[in-house]
Amino acid sequence: MPTQHGARGRARREEIVRAAIEVIAERGYRGASLAAVAEKVGLTQQGLLHYFPSKEDLLIGVLRFREQTDSGGRDTVAEPMTMADTEAVVEANANRIAIVRTFSALLGESVTEDHPAAEYFRDRYRLVRERLAATLRLEWGDRLPSGLTPEEAAPLVIAIMDGLQYQWLHEPETFDMPAAFRSFLRLLDPKAAS
């Protein structure tokens, strides 16, 4: 078992994961070769395999890395306690195009058969929907201003965030993702200042 002790090894692993995120953003998971990731951190492919014994292990590393550190990643929606926070997340994502691209590409791939990230996204969706519904209920009670229940609104918030990212990624300089998201928030609560 590599990388167990030693801050040295842990740092190297993180370096590798960051490189993997970049490569996946450029080529997707299937298109990302271990060799390309290895080269980015100055390793051979086999050197990389010392830290992550298989490509799938590396992907798991990427997914885990996001869950831990990534306090600005797309779905940190899992955490925020107010709707204003979700807006901040979108804003932050607009400045993290590489990470957004990585996870948008992964999300797309994950709908194909036996994709190693499929389970991750399914569980993630469930979790985020739950927490988001709780957040909405905390903010507005059992009925939003629009008349929707929190359970009805939560999937819509997620869908908007995901969907806007694709439009934005295809026209990063033209498409104003945060503004579009704010429009949606106005839809949820017409009285909101924002």
Place this chain on the structure above:
Amino acid sequence: MPTQHGARGRARREEIVRAAIEVIAERGYRGASLAAVAEKVGLTQQGLLHYFPSKEDLLIGVLRFREQTDSGGRDTVAEPMTMADTEAVVEANANRIAIVRTFSALLGESVTEDHPAAEYFRDRYRLVRERLAATLRLEWGDRLPSGLTPEEAAPLVIAIMDGLQYQWLHEPETFDMPAAFRSFLRLLDPKAAS
């Protein structure tokens, strides 16, 4: 130039395109091998290359096929003249999981570098946004009931459709995509019966 005349050849090409759509749904575009597509229609990989001289040409064929025939595909949003039609599109998509999966997978891949479908999706988004805005304006004038302009609302409708598909594809039996979309329509127009 193959397939120019002859209904025979044209039919074969369509057969191939349909097979390609299936394979892409299972493996994505990068993961889809010409051999796998060829096998589905009882051809060798070289036989397939007779009809589509390269893998990219096959993808173009898939994209074109959708634009023509696919009157129920995800984005036929380009056509409908009323909002009720968009609801019908979503409903139809809920019964076309293979095609939805294909284009969701392609959309995801298309955000990676130099993807052959990137231009297609970008142009498609522009077009659909325009037409949808026109539809919205026709239905409600310059301000929707929620106060949004048609140009503000159009990207949101698209984002919802795209985003809901990913959640649905990850839980096809549990997640009620049409119901979620109707919730969104209620957000757009609280007075709607639906």
Place this chain on the structure above:
DNA sequence: CGGAACCTACCGATCGGTCGGTAAACGAGG
């Protein structure tokens, strides 16, 4: 000494694509 951190040398599989053929269908001319 022992384990972590690598690397060289390979391997079998798969990929998209080329080359060069063959066989059948087809249209035109006699």
Place this chain on the structure above:
DNA sequence: CCTCGTTTACCGACCGATCGGTAGGTTCCG
């Protein structure tokens, strides 16, 4: 109707590249 050249519809053999992964080291640090 029958030839005959052309096009269409394929297939077998092959190729160079790349892929993820294994086996078996060596170096170096604690």
